[in-house]
Every structure is written in structure tokens, then in C-alpha cells.
Amino acid sequence: MKDEVQSPEDRSAKLKGMGCSRKRVEDVRFTQGRGNYVDDIKLDGMLVGDFVRSPYAHARVASINAEAALAIPGVLAVITAKDLEPLGLHWMPTLAGDKQMVLADGKVLFQGQEVAFVVAKDRYAAADGVAAVEVDYEELPVVTDPFKAMEPDAPVLREDLAGKTEGAHGPRRHHNHIFTWEVGDKDATEKVLAEADVVADEMVYYHRTHPMPLETCGAVASMDKVTGKLTLWGTFQAPHAVRTVASLISGIAEHNIRVISPDIGGGFGNKVGVYPGYICAIVASIVTGKPVKWVESRMDNLMSTAFARDYWMHGKISATKEGKITGLWCHTTADHGGFDACADPTKFPAGFMNICTGSYDIPVAFLSVDGVYTNKAPGGVAYRCSFRVTEAAYFIERMIEVLAIKLGMDAAELRRINFIRKDQFPYQSALGWEYDSGDYHTAWDKALKAVDYDGLRAEQAQRIEDFKAGKTRKLLGIGLTHFTEIVGAGPVKNCDILGLGMFDSCEIRIHPTGSAIARLGTISQGQGHATTFAQIIASEIGIPADDITLEEGDTDTAPYGLGTYGSRSTPVAGAATAMAARKIRAKAQMIAAYLLEVHDDDVEFEVDRFVVKGAPERFKTMKEIAFASYNQAIPGVEPGLEAVSYYDPPNMTYPFGAYICVMEIDVDTGEHKVRTFYALDDCGTRINPMIIEGQVHGGATEGYAIAMGQEIAYDDMGNHKTATLMDFFVPTAWETPHYTTDHTVTPSPHHPIGAKGVGESPNVGSVPAFSNAVHDAFRAFGLVQSHMPHDQWRIWRIAENLGLHS
Ligand code: MCN
Ligand code: CUM
Structure with missing residues (x-):
């Protein structure tokens, strides 16, 4: 075969492995309108939800009247905190150990806060419904300056925490105080500062900004009452964590929840958090028995998400x-x-x-x-x-x-x-x-x-x-x-989110003809994971990157992982990918040795094959090994060629x-x-x-x-x-x-x-x-x-x- 006379360098170049500026495989779809974003998902009988939002930054919600809204053709329901309360869903836990209103419960705390969720036949009816909901607000004094918020007579923002002197991260010393976090040696530092030749003393402010991804946040919830299965598509940077949290909050068994992050139009951290829209879409789907979509407007996104x-x-x-x-x-x-x-x-x-x-x-x-x-x-x-x-x-x-x-x-x-x-x-x-x-x-x-x-x-x-x-x-x-x-x-011993240790994962399956599919616990939002993680596998096991499909974001198929943020995909899931590939290579080595009738230690890996040491003309390519793993009975070796790695990084x-x-x-x-x-x-x-x-x-x-x-x-x-x-x-x-x-x-x-x-x-x-x-x-x-x-x-x-x- 022509292929076999190529030099290791030529064969290596063909793999498009690590170090190669391989073109992004994602872009074939993205540049030809074949992306599949949350708003592209259309299901039979799908309803649309939209929020009534507070025009005030701090106000008591005296009353909500949905009568006029419900009279609008196409408007099916108006959900308020009172409706969520019996389900225990009017508040939700935040990822930081606090809790957050899903819909305004008695008062609002920021302009744009979610007050009521209008469910309608389409987007237009939903918008008309939102405009028709009448809310009586009583304005309260507003604090936007954190220093003023800490003054003794500052207005009490979180009445639900009144009298609580302990927070999720230790003591609170003021009604608007959340936590104090201290690290390092206070006394030694103050001593050094007091005795120093020169001290620079400055206030450095890093202003509030917003990630502004091209695609805003959104979700489609579909509760199938017959199978009892909830499917949730959404702009999630951590789909598995969303599944676990959704199960814990809703009481739906975790195997009955399938979370799918389809294509995400930029995340930049904006899509790590859990937003009221996700919860409301789920509740609305359970209540109506129909799929419900919620997608933010640009203004909603800039005003209310992280x-x-x-x-x-x-x-x-x-x-x-x-x-x-x-x-x-x-x-x-x-x-x-x-x-x-x-x-x-x-x-x-x-x-x-x-x-x-x-x-x-x-x-x-x-x-x-x-x-x-x-x-x-x-x-x-x-x-x-x-x-x-x-x-x-x-x-x-x-x-x-x-x-x-x-x-x-x-x-x-x-x-x-x-x-x-x-x-x-x-x-x-x-x-x-x-x-x-x-x-x-x-x-x-x-x-x-x-x-x-x-x-x-x-x-x-x-x-x-x-x-x-x-x-x-x-x-x-x-x-x-x-x-x-x-x-x-991060190391699981140091880092968790809501108790979920921050490891990550990769599962690789080699097909009989020598191509492969890999699935990871992370989810790309534009970073090109389908391109780059295939390159790691290509270098590790010698299958061309072009022959490897990479999948992320479906909790029914991908191994459990904590998702993509904090630039953790390469350090954690990338490591898992290399480790899973190495498990495959180790098994391939046994198969190659059997086929070549030598001891395991007498073959060595070279780019895309195992070669008998000292006899370079005797080798088995990964393609041949893959086929053998499916069609030959090899003593002591299970059929098939696949591996999974859950990686907990040491640092x-x-x-x-x-x-x-x-x-x-x-x-x-x-x-x-x-x-x-x-x-x-x-x-x-x-x-x-x-x-x-x-x-x-x-x-x-x-x-x-x-x-x-x-x-x-x-x-x-x-x-x-x-x-x-x-x-x-x-x-x-x-x-x-x-x-x-x-x-x-x-x-x-x-x-x-x-x-x-x-x-x-x-x-x-x-x-x-x-x-x-x-x-x-x-x-x-x-x-x-x-x-x-x-x-x-x-x-x-x-x-x-x-x-x-x-
Ligand atoms: N990479 C590489 N070699 C390395 C390190 C990384 O080739 N030594 C590649 C990776 O394989 C991956 C990309 O660079 O394709 C980014 O990898 P990594 O640094 O591991 O970051 P993540 O994949 O975990 O992405 C998260 C990070 C974060 S936290 C934000 S926020 C952000 C960012 O990525 N959001 C983005 N970049 C973004 N880029 C796009 N287009 N869209 C976003 O939403
Ligand atoms: Cu902190 S923005 Mo990025 O970690 O998703």
C-alpha cells in the first residue's frame, strides 16, 4: 500500500493532531446556516413564555392583576410567585449558597426583575399579555452604591434574611452584608506595610459590565406526561449540573430528565447561572402539558442575566x-x-x-x-x-x-x-x-x-x-x-459547585473501520472543542482527527462533567481525553502484540501504528487493530475498543x-x-x-x-x-x-x-x-x-x- 511507505512525519501530518492549525470543523455548519440554537428548536404545539419585569429597582409588589392579559386571544396562563409557592419554586437556590426569587415574592430588588410569566400560543400574544398585566408597585428607597448599602441606616434589601447573622460563607455584620472572605496573613502584612520604605495606596475600581453573547439566554422545556420524561434544551454551559439541580429542585428523578445544550451562540460565563426563565419554562410545560419556549430579548439579557x-x-x-x-x-x-x-x-x-x-x-x-x-x-x-x-x-x-x-x-x-x-x-x-x-x-x-x-x-x-x-x-x-x-x-478536594466535584470526563469509542466518536462532559460555546479535542485523540492514538466525531452537551449520552467555564475544558476535560485515549492505546498494544505474535513489551507506538521493536517492517496500524478488536477472538482481551476517563486534576x-x-x-x-x-x-x-x-x-x-x-x-x-x-x-x-x-x-x-x-x-x-x-x-x-x-x-x-x- 502506498500509505505504508510514508515517513513518520508524513503520516503524522495526516493525522492533524496536536500543534496543527486545523481548520474549525464546526464552521461548515455555522457558515451555512446549519447551526441549531435554542431558538431554532420548534416542537409540535410549542407555547412561548415571556416575563413581566419590574420597572423599579426597589419596590413592594402590592398586587398583580392578570385579568386583562388572560382576556387576550392566545394568552393561556399568567404565572406569579403565588402559583409557584405551593410547589416550593417561588425561590431557588443560587450557585453561591444564597437563594433568589424566581418570580417577585412581595417585592422586587432590581430593575428588570421577573415579576410574572405569561404563557401564550406565540411570541406576539405573549408580548401583548406582558403589556396587559397590571402590577401595583409601591416604591422603596434604592441603593446602588455598595458603600452606602453598608451604612447603618441603609434600607433593608433582603427582608427574607432579616435577623440572620450567619450567611452561606460565615457571619454577616449588616443587613446588606453577604459575606467576608479573608486569606493570607493580616498581621504580618500590616507590619510590613508599616515598616516599608515606600507604600502605594490606591482604590482600583473594576466597573460592572456584561458578557453580551450574540445569542441571549433561553430554554425549551418539554414534559412528556406519558413517559414522565422532561427534556430541557437550553443555553447551558454546564448541562449535567443543570440536570442534577433540576432533579433536586423539582423532585423529578434524574434519569427522567434529559438536558441538552445545542449550539450555543457564545457563553462567556453568561450561561453558567440558573435563571428564572428556565424554571418558569419547566413549570409552564408541566402545567400545560405542552412544550414551552422562553428566549430573552437583548434588553432582558443586558438587564437581568449575570x-x-x-x-x-x-x-x-x-x-x-x-x-x-x-x-x-x-x-x-x-x-x-x-x-x-x-x-x-x-x-x-x-x-x-x-x-x-x-x-x-x-x-x-x-x-x-x-x-x-x-x-x-x-x-x-x-x-x-x-x-x-x-x-x-x-x-x-x-x-x-x-x-x-x-x-x-x-x-x-x-x-x-x-x-x-x-x-x-x-x-x-x-x-x-x-x-x-x-x-x-x-x-x-x-x-x-x-x-x-x-x-x-x-x-x-x-x-x-x-x-x-x-x-x-x-x-x-x-x-x-x-x-x-x-x-x-479543579481538584475535587478544593472545588465543587453545589457539592458537585469539579472533575471532567471523556468517553471514546473506536469503530471497527478505525474511525471514532468521542463524548465529553464539557460544552463548546464557540471555543472549537469539536476541532481541538479530536486533535488530542489523533496524536494520542493515531487516528486522523478528521475521522473522529466529537459530541458534547447531551446528558443522555455524554459522560458526567461539570461543563465549560473558567477555561477548564483543556486543563480538565482535555486531560480526560488524553487519559481515555491512553487506555485505548494500552489495549491496542495488547491486540497488536497478539496479531504480530510477539510479547506486549516488544511492540512500540509510532504515530499511527504499533511496530515490532527492531523490525520496523513488522507493524499493525490502528485501523487494523480496530478491525481486529471487533472481528477476532483474542485470548484474554474483551472485544471492542473503547474507554472512558473521569479526570480529577491534581492542581x-x-x-x-x-x-x-x-x-x-x-x-x-x-x-x-x-x-x-x-x-x-x-x-x-x-x-x-x-x-x-x-x-x-x-x-x-x-x-x-x-x-x-x-x-x-x-x-x-x-x-x-x-x-x-x-x-x-x-x-x-x-x-x-x-x-x-x-x-x-x-x-x-x-x-x-x-x-x-x-x-x-x-x-x-x-x-x-x-x-x-x-x-x-x-x-x-x-x-x-x-x-x-x-x-x-x-x-x-x-x-x-x-x-x-x-
Ligand atoms: N486550546 C488549545 N491549546 C491550549 C489551550 C486551549 O488549542 N493549550 C484550545 C482548546 O482546545 C479550545 C480553546 O482553545 O478549543 C479554549 O480552550 P480552554 O482555554 O480550555 O477554554 P474552554 O474551552 O474551557 O472555554 C472557556 C473559556 C471561557 S471560561 C469563556 S468565558 C469564553 C472563552 O472560553 N467564552 C467563549 N472563549 C470563548 N470563545 C467563544 N468563541 N465563545 C465563548 O462563549
Ligand atoms: Cu467566568 S466567564 Mo467563563 O468562566 O464561562
Whole structure:
């Protein structure tokens, strides 16, 4: 056969395995209108549900009158909290140990809150029904500022918690207080700060924003009264967890619930949480005996589903005169809105924010976080955050810049002298993590060289001269960031959600002709899992990636897994995939040895076959082995070729990166132009470089939006000021900067293929890079700290406040 004379290199290239920029197999469907999203699901007799939402941010619901709505042709039911109460479904547990109203029970706590669910024959009748429901509200005083919420006489938001001094995460010291979380050594840190040569003290605010996936959240519930089986299609980033939670809440046996995440039009964390719409669709289907669909509008999505950030981070960082950092202290006030519906692992009420020592070797540190209720939408773990790592990275990368100003030092040099050194890994951080691997100096030097850092600083100095001499009105900012991520939750001993340990899984079946199907416990929302996970299998067992079907998201067929968020798919399910493939390879080795009539140890794996050691002309290809496993009786070996792996990672993975943004700023108009954006990522072993680059482009663009204009803003009455795309900034191709991507490769020592996650890195790293560029442009004129988003008006204000317009 022609195939057999090919060199190992040629055969390897044919597999399109790890390291290959294999084209996304998903896109054949997506670009030809063959995607299958929740709203594409149409079932016989399907009804549609829609919400009556509160126009007020804080009000008592005096009465709800559905009479007029029910008189509208096509409107079948109006469900309120009173209807859900007998079922115990008027409130639901949140993933953060709090509880949340499904429908307004006595009062509303944020504008846009779900008050009643109108079920109708179609979308139009549902909308008419929503408009016709009459609700009497009595307005209550509104708090949108978490600091005011903690004042002694602040209005009581959560009356259901009145008098409760214990919360899910320990004592509550005020009626609007949710939790306090403390990590690190408080006394030692305060001592170091008191004795330090230099201390920088700053409030760093990371504003509230929103993931804004292209597809909004939605679900179709179909209760089959004959079989007793509930099928639930929905925009779920964790379908198995949804099945278990749905079973626990509803009392329906878990085997009678089938949860399916079909194609998801972007998740970005927005689709991790459990929303009232899912519950109401299920209840409505049970009540009516018909399938019920609920799909949000864009406005609903921006107003009521998981936001991101809203962290007020007060930091103090100390150093010697030479710039060696000696300690870090941080107190964060976290605005969680009306209910604590974050989705962090149980032990971590503020996620992994204790990665806030970043890339630096900081001997002592202390972090405390206070979670606070306000009259805003709940949620909070969203937008490529890796569980609040974005906030942590922004905090430390701003604090480093502030410290550099205090010290009168170059910020690149300050970073370099404080980086954790390569020989310090595995590194134990002061706030409790063990960083698996890193080589920060190499990445940093490569990045600075790539952008000609020294040349840029010289150009900037000249620009400042020219500005002062009246020769130009444009300033130049150089925004530096070196971030360290923590992704891949996680060891089951540390990480669970509602008691479900955060392992993940992969099941592989090889067909007789040598092609395969693999199923995972994760679910792609655009990350290209069908493309990349097949590549892992291709490299591990020598079957071409093109011959492997990859399936996710159907709980009736996929092995149990905790889903896709926190960039955990590669670190956890990717590891499971490699382990399952290795089980198959081990069995294949026995089959090959039998067929070749040698001992198991006398054959070795080579790309796509087992070869007899020392006799390269004697081999069996994986295709031949697969066929033999189905058609030959092999003593001591079961027929068939399949394996499953449930993988509990020993540690998380710590990807990192060096990002540099060069920005021109017009002092008179506040306009900016990104001249260069250089992004170096190290995510360990790279499975598909093209997909990684796509992840970086997407995440950096989101970071650009957040840093330069995007905001979920409220007025003092709690009115949502940015609930449409007229007001909520989403960059188009016109605004999006050009990116230069680069990489280093420092494999994870504990991951079977050495891979770390990458999905969230560009968002974590780019926001501080953009923000630092704005700050750096004005550093020479005295700017120390200014809050995001740096929109045109706010940049103009900076210049105005610094007296640059006179
Ligand atoms: N990859 C790789 N080599 C590596 C690491 C990753 O080739 N060393 C590939 C993976 O195989 C996968 C992709 O990069 O195809 C992302 O992998 P990973 O970093 O493991 O992240 P997840 O698959 O777990 O995706 C989650 C992450 C998160 S948490 C958010 S939020 C986010 C993000 O992914 N949401 C996204 N990227 C997104 N991209 C799209 N298009 N849509 C979203 O909703
Ligand atoms: Cu926190 S956004 Mo992603 O983890 O789905």
C-alpha cells in the first residue's frame, strides 16, 4: 500500500493532531446556516413564555392583576410567585449558597426583575399579555452604591434574611452584608506595610459590565406526561449540573430528565447561572402539558442575566527604595446586586481573587472581600473571568503601575525585578496557591524586544517635550501587563459547585473501520472543542482527527462533567481525553502484540501504528487493530475498543502572558487610537495555534470594549442606563484594534499533555494593558489613578483635571 511507505512525519501530518492549525470543523455548519440554537428548536404545539419585569429597582409588589392579559386571544396562563409557592419554586437556590426569587415574592430588588410569566400560543400574544398585566408597585428607597448599602441606616434589601447573622460563607455584620472572605496573613502584612520604605495606596475600581453573547439566554422545556420524561434544551454551559439541580429542585428523578445544550451562540460565563426563565419554562410545560419556549430579548439579557465585575479594590503595596516588593494588602467591596448568584466554587465566595499577587514574588499578603447586596441585577461570574481572576489581574497590574510612579521607576523594570523566577516553580504564593510552572523573564524580554520598548520610551519622552513646546496635542501611552491566570477547576478536594466535584470526563469509542466518536462532559460555546479535542485523540492514538466525531452537551449520552467555564475544558476535560485515549492505546498494544505474535513489551507506538521493536517492517496500524478488536477472538482481551476517563486534576494550571498596548491619545477630544497591541501567551502545550489565536483576538476585543467604553451603568434610582446596544459599547470591526500574537511554551508539569487553558487569558491580560496605556500617557502630567471605562469623555476629563486644556 502506498500509505505504508510514508515517513513518520508524513503520516503524522495526516493525522492533524496536536500543534496543527486545523481548520474549525464546526464552521461548515455555522457558515451555512446549519447551526441549531435554542431558538431554532420548534416542537409540535410549542407555547412561548415571556416575563413581566419590574420597572423599579426597589419596590413592594402590592398586587398583580392578570385579568386583562388572560382576556387576550392566545394568552393561556399568567404565572406569579403565588402559583409557584405551593410547589416550593417561588425561590431557588443560587450557585453561591444564597437563594433568589424566581418570580417577585412581595417585592422586587432590581430593575428588570421577573415579576410574572405569561404563557401564550406565540411570541406576539405573549408580548401583548406582558403589556396587559397590571402590577401595583409601591416604591422603596434604592441603593446602588455598595458603600452606602453598608451604612447603618441603609434600607433593608433582603427582608427574607432579616435577623440572620450567619450567611452561606460565615457571619454577616449588616443587613446588606453577604459575606467576608479573608486569606493570607493580616498581621504580618500590616507590619510590613508599616515598616516599608515606600507604600502605594490606591482604590482600583473594576466597573460592572456584561458578557453580551450574540445569542441571549433561553430554554425549551418539554414534559412528556406519558413517559414522565422532561427534556430541557437550553443555553447551558454546564448541562449535567443543570440536570442534577433540576432533579433536586423539582423532585423529578434524574434519569427522567434529559438536558441538552445545542449550539450555543457564545457563553462567556453568561450561561453558567440558573435563571428564572428556565424554571418558569419547566413549570409552564408541566402545567400545560405542552412544550414551552422562553428566549430573552437583548434588553432582558443586558438587564437581568449575570453581569461581570463591580469590584471596588482598595490596595496597598509596599517596597524597598530599590523596588523590591515586600507586601500586598487588599480590601475589596464586591457589589453582588440583589441576590448572590455568583458561580464560584463553594469554598471561594470571591472566586480565585487570591491570585492577586499576580506574577510577583510577594513574601506576605492579605486579602479580604466583603460581598454586599445592592439594587442591581444578580450574577457576577461572567465574561472570561476565570472566577474573578480578571479583577485580581487588573488590581495587581494597576498597583504595580502606581508603585512605579511612587518609586519613580520604569514599570517594566519594576516588574522584572519582582517576577517569580523560573527556578522557583512550583511556587507557593502568599495567598495559598501553588503555581505549577512559568518562565516570566523569558516571556517579558521577548515582549519588550518585540515592541522595541526602549525605542518606544524614547519616542514618548520626545512626545512629551513636543507637547510641552506646543508642537503636538497627542500623547503616547505604553500599557504594560504581565498576568498570571489560574484555570482548570479543579481538584475535587478544593472545588465543587453545589457539592458537585469539579472533575471532567471523556468517553471514546473506536469503530471497527478505525474511525471514532468521542463524548465529553464539557460544552463548546464557540471555543472549537469539536476541532481541538479530536486533535488530542489523533496524536494520542493515531487516528486522523478528521475521522473522529466529537459530541458534547447531551446528558443522555455524554459522560458526567461539570461543563465549560473558567477555561477548564483543556486543563480538565482535555486531560480526560488524553487519559481515555491512553487506555485505548494500552489495549491496542495488547491486540497488536497478539496479531504480530510477539510479547506486549516488544511492540512500540509510532504515530499511527504499533511496530515490532527492531523490525520496523513488522507493524499493525490502528485501523487494523480496530478491525481486529471487533472481528477476532483474542485470548484474554474483551472485544471492542473503547474507554472512558473521569479526570480529577491534581492542581490547577497557571497560564500567563505579557501584553503591551501602545496608544495615541488626543488631549483635546479624548479620542484614542491603538497603534500596537502585542499579546504573548503561554498556555503550555498548544493544541491548535489558530484556535488559540482566535481566542486571543476575541478575548482582547472584549477587553478593549471593557477598558475603553463598555459599562453597565445605573442612575441613583437604579434605572439601567445601558440596556440597549445604542448605549452599551460593543466594538465592531471599525473600532477593533489590530493584534500581534506571540507565544512561549512552558508546559504544565501535571497535565498529561502539558496544556493549560487559554480562553480567558486575553480578557484577563488585555484590560490592564489598555487601561495602563491610558494612565501611562498622562503619567508625566501627574495622573496616578482613574477609573474605567476610559471612554472619550472620561479621557477628556482626565486632561481637563490635569490642566492640559488651558
Ligand atoms: N486550546 C488549545 N491549546 C491550549 C489551550 C486551549 O488549542 N493549550 C484550545 C482548546 O482546545 C479550545 C480553546 O482553545 O478549543 C479554549 O480552550 P480552554 O482555554 O480550555 O477554554 P474552554 O474551552 O474551557 O472555554 C472557556 C473559556 C471561557 S471560561 C469563556 S468565558 C469564553 C472563552 O472560553 N467564552 C467563549 N472563549 C470563548 N470563545 C467563544 N468563541 N465563545 C465563548 O462563549
Ligand atoms: Cu467566568 S466567564 Mo467563563 O468562566 O464561562
